[in-house]
Amino acid sequence: MAMGSMKVCVVGLGQIGFPVAQYVHEKGMQVWGYDISAATVEHANQGGQFKATNSWSEIPSADVYIVCVTTGQVDGCPDLKAVFNVCQKISEKAASSTLVTIESTVVPGTARKIFTEIFNSQVNLVHAPHRYWADEPEEHGVNQIRVIGAVNEESLASGMEFYEGNLGIPMHVCGSAEVAEMCKITENSHRYLQIAFAEDLKMLCGRIGMDFEDLRAACNTKWNVAIPEARDGIGRHCLPKDIRYVMSMAPSTLLESALRVDKEYRAWLSKRTP
Ligand SMILES: NC(=O)c1ccc[n+]([C@@H]2O[C@H](COP(=O)([O-])OP(=O)(O)OC[C@H]3O[C@@H](n4cnc5c(N)ncnc54)[C@H](O)[C@@H]3O)[C@@H](O)[C@H]2O)c1
Structure with missing residues (x-):
């Protein structure tokens, strides 16, 4: 697919999602950003060159969904509900050829659980976490060497085509999504x-x-x-x-x-x- 006709949706527009959306836009793809926070959406629309919204119905069916939402802890245990929540939303718009990439930090097993339980194994799904360092966004930002792991071979091929082929980001391939996590x-x-x-x-x-x-x-x-x-x-x-x-x-x-x-x-x- 020509880069200019590719539709990419970045979900979560905080410290990671905003520069990710900007970077994808700079590579020539059509970018939509989604966040639940109205203030974050306003900030993104003022500073970014892509369209941001907090209304999910305004997001078209995209070829790629990049998940960059908050992950935290409750009582010392991982709290990943934002990732599950947005993947549920994405599943309403996704087709079997859609690439869903989880960039939020998660625990091993999360990507596969989402793949089977939310997407019914019907999308391409990879995990490509960040090594972002906000103090040095040029050297240690979105496009430094990263790792990628996938739930199956088709997903890995789709993820590698997107990250290395379209975005020009060097990726180290892990043997599984769990290793990347x-x-x-x-x-x-x-x-x-x-x-x-x-x-x-x-x-x-x-x-x-x-x-x-x-x-x-x-x-x-x-x-x-x-x-x-x-x-x-x-x-x-x-x-x-x-x-x-x-x-x-x-x-x-x-x-x-x-x-x-x-x-x-x-x-x-x-x-x-x-
Ligand atoms: N900031 C970093 O330097 C850094 C580096 C590596 C990895 N990470 C990881 O990247 C992920 C994002 O981190 P961040 O620093 O960008 O966080 P952030 O808090 O700056 O941004 C997260 C965004 O997700 C949005 N969000 C939360 N729940 C949502 C939902 N249900 N639907 C839509 N949007 C939702 C929030 O409103 C917020 O704008 C985390 O998993 C974090 O651990 C961050």
């Missing part, structure tokens, strides 16, 4: 562990009267060591959420300890004289 939350857990180690080390340095930054600079001269900074605790949205997504799959002593270290570090910081 696990990959995203594992990456962020890995980062969480690295920072928690730096926090632990900084507290240890405090106890033995050693300069943490001096030690860090010395260690980081080694080729395979990269101890990050220890700042104000492990914040923002994704790292604390994604490590808990991994822990919701199975117990992990190491990840449990990292959460405890971060909590202890925050208490330690608050007691320190500046």
Whole structure:
């Protein structure tokens, strides 16, 4: 299909969905954006070059639906109801050739459950999570190397044609949708562990009267060591959420300890004289 005649709908127009919709528009496709928040839709219509709406009936049947809605937690458990909710809506408009790509962060098993239970196995469905870093959207935005996993071969072929063929995004192919789902939350857990180690080390340095930054600079001269900074605790949205997504799959002593270290570090910081 010619790029100009392809219809793409981006669902969820927040920090991820907005730049995704812009990028797809810049590639020459017809783009519609949908979000439940009127304020977000207004922001998108002011700043974006695609049409945004909070009225689902205004969204035409699209060739591709990109799901970028909120995923969160309730009582420490993954809360994916927005993803299920919008996929239910998409199923009303989808045909067997439609590509549905879940870009929101989810737990392993989500894409396949949605494929069978909501789409009755009648669409192409892939998971292509983000590595977006809002502070560096040029280098670490929508089109950096990403991973993709699919529920079957046809879906993978459709997803690869869209991402690499149409959007020019380099994709690493995972053996299944589940590996792609696990990959995203594992990456962020890995980062969480690295920072928690730096926090632990900084507290240890405090106890033995050693300069943490001096030690860090010395260690980081080694080729395979990269101890990050220890700042104000492990914040923002994704790292604390994604490590808990991994822990919701199975117990992990190491990840449990990292959460405890971060909590202890925050208490330690608050007691320190500046
Ligand atoms: N922000 C990042 O840097 C980043 C990086 C990697 C992955 N992610 C993941 O991407 C996903 C989106 O994150 P974000 O930062 O863009 O979140 P966000 O909160 O900025 O945006 C999510 C949007 O989804 C909309 N939404 C929620 N429920 C909806 C529904 N039922 N129907 C339609 N719209 C709905 C919200 O109104 C909001 O505008 C999350 O799963 C997040 O974990 C985010």
